[in-house]
Amino acid sequence: MTRAELKDYLDDCVDRYNRPEFIQDDPIQIPHLFTNPRDIEVAGYLVATIAWGQRKTILNNGHRLMDIMGHEPYSFVMNATAAELEELSFIHRTFNSEDLRFLIEGLRGIYLNDKTLETSFLPKSNEYNLFPAISRFRSELIGKREVGRSGKHIANPEKGAASKRIHMFLRWMVRNDQRGVDFGIWTNLSPSLLSCPLDVHTGNTARSLKLLRRKQNDRRAVEELDAQLRKFDAADPVKYDFALFGVGVDPLVKFE
Template identity: 60%
Template sequence: MNQLPLKEFLEEKVILYNNSDFIESDPIQIPHLFTLKEDIEIAGFLVATIAWGNRKSIIKNSHQLMERMGNSPYDFVMNYTDNDSELLSGFVHRTFNSDDLSYFIKSLQNIYTNHGGLENIFNSNKGADSLQEAIHKFKHVFFELPHLGRTQKHVSDPMKNSAAKRINMYLRWMVRNDNAGVDFGIWKNISPALLSCPLDVHSGNVARKLGLLKRKQNDAKALNELDASLRLLDAQDPVKYDFALFGLGVFEGF
């Protein structure tokens, strides 16, 4: 497909899927329960962390997680002590369990207390053309406290050739203001031009069929290739096409 017809085709699909109707079937509905910036950030980060597998299960477990945190995630994080661990006991989503969750809460508390919050870490480490180095540095900060080795697998590292799908999705939620009520755009100091597409089996397969991606594996190298293709279509807002690729794959079986 030539670039101009392809761009027009994808733009139509962005309009179709990047609207408020998208929210009701997507995990992004969870941070949309909140209005406080920090609540949105923390809820979004935790939900994105467990956003793999069956979407209904992701949403169900995310609601349960918010309930365990008293539906006030920022307050829960900032006041969390080991005495509160019972509130998290028994939580599990696939391989993410209550031990992992307890560390995540402690690490978030450390980030908001000693590092100026989640936005500050990514903003301080943003690169000239992407946020992949910022993700790598974020992981170092996130695991600077004593932790179980198993917990590290729940934060991906692009410098270890991961496409880092879930954290790139989270960054899309926080950075991109779509004026459609889906992505939040509450991180004002990071340009959407730096965002990378959340690359998974659905978006990857569609991208290959459309000639946007040739590499067969869904890894960091494939992400860089897809980023380059999408930035040719829209250099300022490349990840809006995530809605098109995801929608074509999941909802249309393209």
């Protein structure tokens, strides 16, 4: 298969999955419950943070999290009392109530500093991807607090993390291709800077398609995959996340 044929194949897979039907089985369905941009980004960030493990469990716990927040996630972040935060009861695998409180307090701090989550991720002029911005966001979210056990749930690219879940969240917020899946509510970030959310499945798929050689699923692997996907579409490389998800999942999609 030539590079041109591979591009056509991937574009066809993108078209197959980048449509509203994708939402019903994906964690993005949780922020799709809302129309207010602040609710969308808060719900999106928190649900993306717990997006690992069995998909059914992720979805169930995402809905439970919104129930806990009274289906007003931004208002809850800004107005929940110390007593309400202390009474939180939530667990998803290794993510627990303590971690949830830590993230809520961090998000509140960002908003109270007259910032939005979008401005926290704005890149500098010499940056070609969002890894440095993710590191800055991590620092803002933590602030002067002792990070403790909650640090493992906050992406840290400086330690070589692939930062899969935060890249997924950024795709949700930034991409706007009018297909009804991603939100595109952050208009000051260019989709050209987005990176593919890399996990075991997408990594193996990328290797099978000879788009990735590095064996570890880490930051260097993400950047290697970025370079290949940008050759296919420099303006919107992360749209191929839909293709990498689909290849190998759908028995109707075959690679030869």
